[in-house]
Amino acid sequence: MTLKAIVTLAYGVWLIIAGTLRFAEAQSAAALGFGLAMGALAIAAAVLLFKDRRMFGYALAGLTLVFVVGFFATKTYKEGFDLRVAITLAASVLEAVVLFKPKGTPKESNA
Numbered sequence: 040m041t042l043k044a045i046v047t048l049a050y051g052v053w054l055i056i057a058g059t060l061r062f063a064e065a066q067s068a069a070a071l072g073f074g075l076a077m078g079a080l081a082i083a084a085a086v087l088l089f090k091d092r093r094m095f096g097y098a099l100a101g102l103t104l105v106f107v108v109g110f111f112a113t114k115t116y117k118e119g120f121d122l123r124v125a126i127t128l129a130a131s132v133l134e135a136v137v138l139f140k141p142k143g144t145p146k147e148s149n150a
Contacts, residue, residue, distance in 0.1 A: 043138055044088035047100050050134040051081030054107065057127050077107050081134075100138050107131055 058074010061067055080103040087096035108131050111124050 041089075044085045044096075046134060046137045047081055047088055047096070048085035050100075050130055051078045051083075051085060051103075053127070053130050054078035054081055054103075057123050060123055073110070077103055080106075097138065100134070104131055104135055104138075 054074050055078035056074075058071050058078065061070035061074065080099055084096045084100035084103060087093075087099060107127065111128055111131070115124055115128070
């Protein structure tokens with residue numbers, strides 16, 4: 040559970056950084072608000088995962104992914120691709136893979 044929580048925490052921090060970068064670049068208060076809100080949701084999900092509240096953590100992280108991927112997929116289609124968007128979408132894919140990867144099956148013993 041720790042890896043999932045750490046990756047989710049890093050994802051939340053990145054979302055806050057990305058929103059702040061966009062604000063600094065374009066003075067977009069909406070980008071700053073979106074980055075802060077989505078980052079806070081992801082960090083809250085990480086805290087829940089650290090506290091072993093898996094279902095709530097997964098639900099909150101999943102909701103964050105839906106909003107972030109939906110927003111950036113639409114934005115990319117309309118406005119094109121830049122490095123910040125590419126990193127955010129790649130981080131979203133990594134977050135989804137790590138978060139929702141099923142546990143491996145237990146190995147059979149030779150007993």
